[in-house]
Amino acid sequence: MNKHSVAFLALMSGVLSAAAHAAPGEYWEVTNKMEMPGMPFAMPATTMKVCIPKGGENDPQKTSGDKDCKMTDIKTVGNKTTWKARCDRNGEVMTGSGEQTTSANGYQGKMRFSGKSGGEDMNMSMAFSGKRLGGSCDSEEAVKKAKAQMCDKSRYITTADWITNADLILRPNSACADQRSQLCDLVQRDTPKDVRSYEALLMHDQQMGSNISVAKECKLDMKATTKSICKKLDADNYGQLSAHCPAEAKAFRVAQRRRECEGRSYTAETRAADLKKCLSGKADSSDEDSSSEAPAKQSSKSSGSSTASDALEAAKKLKARFGF
Structure with missing residues (x-):
């Protein structure tokens, strides 16, 4: 089971817990499993206290439903109710059927779903039950609390x-739709200049399989954004940006190599040639060794020739002076 299946499963867990609606209600203890x-572990049953109208x-x-799930073909015979359902969460669609039996102070039921998540087939079932606890409650207030918790932006530290x-x-x-303007303002402001925000945007829009594009929803010009963030490519963020900024990455490598090459020691006679070879990427340690040895041999040969010539000239002068 991939990460998309796990994510969808987490979202679907809200189906059985989103029982609060805007009407006077009473408390129930709701359990679902x-x-x-194919799951590597068994999901534990969860029990919570909810306000049901x-x-x-x-x-x-x-x-057993929420606003992302549409119930159809609802039929009740005696104390048993059956239905069909279609749940659509961020493009992840599941279809299925359910049944529920109700008693004076409780209910129990089961739902089965199938569909695709992240391109993979997925099947799941959910068993649920409820026990009346009594006591009046304001289900509208429960909705407000749930919304406040889900949309709590104090936990968002960075734009990423x-x-x-x-x-x-x-x-x-x-x-949380009322936060759209704030989200998009942050995206527009920080993504072109903050590498972490830029990375988060690419991961969300390209790698997470979401059918919601932050760039599109916030009207972000990705070409201009990438051009802007590429100007910030340096040694610290080279790994994150090099694939998205090929021209800047190449220029960075050339500048880096020049700094390394210019920091090397060369003999005065061959400095220009050795530096050129280093910058081309063809120079290695053996080349440098042979380059440094060659001038020495040449110098030695030149010195030997010079010594022989001087000796011959001195001999000629002696012969002319002393007549032998």
């Missing part, structure tokens, strides 16, 4: 954090 073939225990929309969680804000009918 998910099963999915009075009479809502008989409605699968309130006991906002981008990573952008789907919560940009997906259709999002409860």
Whole structure:
């Protein structure tokens, strides 16, 4: 099971816990458990206290659904209700069916889903039950609290954090849609100059399989943004930016090599040639050794020739002076 399946499973867990609706309600203890073939571990059952509108225990929309799931073909015979469902979360679509049996102070049921997530087939089932606890509650207030928790932006420290969680804000009918303007202002401001924000944007839009593009939703000119961020390529961020900034990466490597080559020691006679060879990338230690040895041999040969010539000239002068 890939990361997309895990993400979808996490999102689907809200189906059975989003039972609060804007109406006077009462408290229920709701338990649900998910099963999915191929998972490396068993999902533990979860139990929570929720506020369900009075009479809502008989409605699968309130006991087993949320706004991202549409219930159809709802039929009730006696105390048993059946239905079909289609859940669409950020383009991840699951379809299935469910059934629920209701008693005076409780209900229990099961839902089965199938579909694709991240391009892979996925099947899952969910068993759920509810027990009436009693006590009045304001289900509208429960909705507000859930929204406040989900949309809490105090946990976003950097623009990269906002981008990573952008789907919560940009997906259709999002409860956090009022944060869209703030998100896009940050994206427009920081992505062209902050490497971490730029990386987060690329990862979200290209690698995470999301059908929501932050760049598109925030009207970001990616060509201009990439051109701007490439100007900041240096030794610290070369690994992150080199693939996206080939021209700047090449210029950086050339400048780096020049600094290395100009820092080497060469003999005065061959400095220009050796520096040129180093900059071309053809020079190595053996070349440098042979280059440094060649002038020495040449100098030695030249010195030997000079000594022989001087000796011969001195001999000629002696012969002329002393007549032998």
